[in-house]
Amino acid sequence: MRMDIHNSEVPALCQACEARHGGICGALEPQQLVHLGRQTRRREIEPGTELIAAGVQAEGYANILSGVVKLTRLMPDGRQQIVGLQFAPDFLGRPFAKGSEISAEAASTVRLCAFPQSVLEGMVRRLPALEKRLYAQALRELDEAREWIMILGQKSASEKVASFLLHLSSHIDPYVDGYSDRFDIPLTRADIADFLGLTIETVSRQLSSLRKAEVISIHKNRSIAVLDFTALETAAAL
Amino acid sequence: MRMDIHNSEVPALCQACEARHGGICGALEPQQLVHLGRQTRRREIEPGTELIAAGVQAEGYANILSGVVKLTRLMPDGRQQIVGLQFAPDFLGRPFAKGSEISAEAASTVRLCAFPQSVLEGMVRRLPALEKRLYAQALRELDEAREWIMILGQKSASEKVASFLLHLSSHIDPYVDGYSDRFDIPLTRADIADFLGLTIETVSRQLSSLRKAEVISIHKNRSIAVLDFTALETAAAL
């Protein structure tokens, strides 16, 4: 972990924070961290909790410390699509914006560092580097969204599922279990299906197919180990 | 058209510019317009010309004055997906970024107001309002990208084509032809197919279907008139 020159000036909570140097906090000087730190509150969110409702202006903003947040859009007839996933240390919320069509929901247990709208917007006005960070995240999200457009538009079901697993594996820290690295899938099969524009049956079939080909191994339907990374990349048509 | 308080200070070229109050120019004061105006060059681009190549850092930036630019991503095996369309007065290029996977190509004849990279980046550093404009466009593009994610993930072929026509009709100015408003489709069937993740045959079939249902009328395969807007919205599942 990188250290600040005068760590004594950095709030204790921030010193050990996973998001200290990422998200928006990376752009802040110690004294600004103190200012922000006074008004933040850490929260732990249950899976399934709605964080930002569609069509409603968010009351606050937050940094994601751990867990996965899914951004969903709902069609008038009830069809649902996950339009993005956010991981630590992503920033949650849209400054200066009216409510959008998108709602945010905790996919797994999520830990947040939350602060009120006014605080962030005030700091942005005084600190151009902060706006630059927000801009950078928006561009990163835009690239990611366009990558998914390509995946949804061009790829077959099996390629979609493989691409999804690769995406997950690059954002989730694995833990060692026996001889191989495993990670918990933070989404249900229904979530994966909503993300990939497939049905849960098709997702399940593709996962089974990868398991039978010994590209991955699945434990209790909840954790996955990638046994053959190269094969997974091939399957994703990357 | 909105007027500046002292129009005499605004470059003549900008006074009559379609993008004067949109894109990034809307954030500029007359004196800054003069500064930028000195270093811009208007260009007219042939359809099919590549404006920004994938993997290469762009040499310059531009405002779109008219026409349509398609942003495409190519897969290793040759499959192609259009990940976004840009219309006037959108800004073209990504400040401070290394080359991305995406390439930009003129879909129709495109008129640009182009300027070198250094000029824009210098102005951004001195003018926070400009960065805010760029941020706002990135967020707009992000919303649009996520809308297409939903369309690609959830909608049927007929719904996709109807959604596409609605999208076009909201970005292209129609001209009166006989008794109804028409507009030229700036994309070939192949482009539409690449955008919607379909084949040209399927696109053609869906267009024929809408024509037979008298929702639209097609003239010489190139221009379209929306005869029944409500029916088109229904067909798009909006």
Add this chain to the structure above:
DNA sequence: CGAACCTTTGATGGCACTCAATACAGGTGG
């Protein structure tokens, strides 16, 4: 008028969806 290209239309097949049944995991209470 003819050539090249784009678009439309038709016939067929495969991939993913739908419907249906079974299997599994986690939690609760006996």
Add this chain to the structure above:
DNA sequence: CCACCTGTATTGAGTGCCATCAAAGGTTCG
């Protein structure tokens, strides 16, 4: 600890939508 129950995931059979292959029709050039 096991029986039971609920929600989630897997597997199977059949169907439908869209891709593929193939041919004909339009449009725009020279």
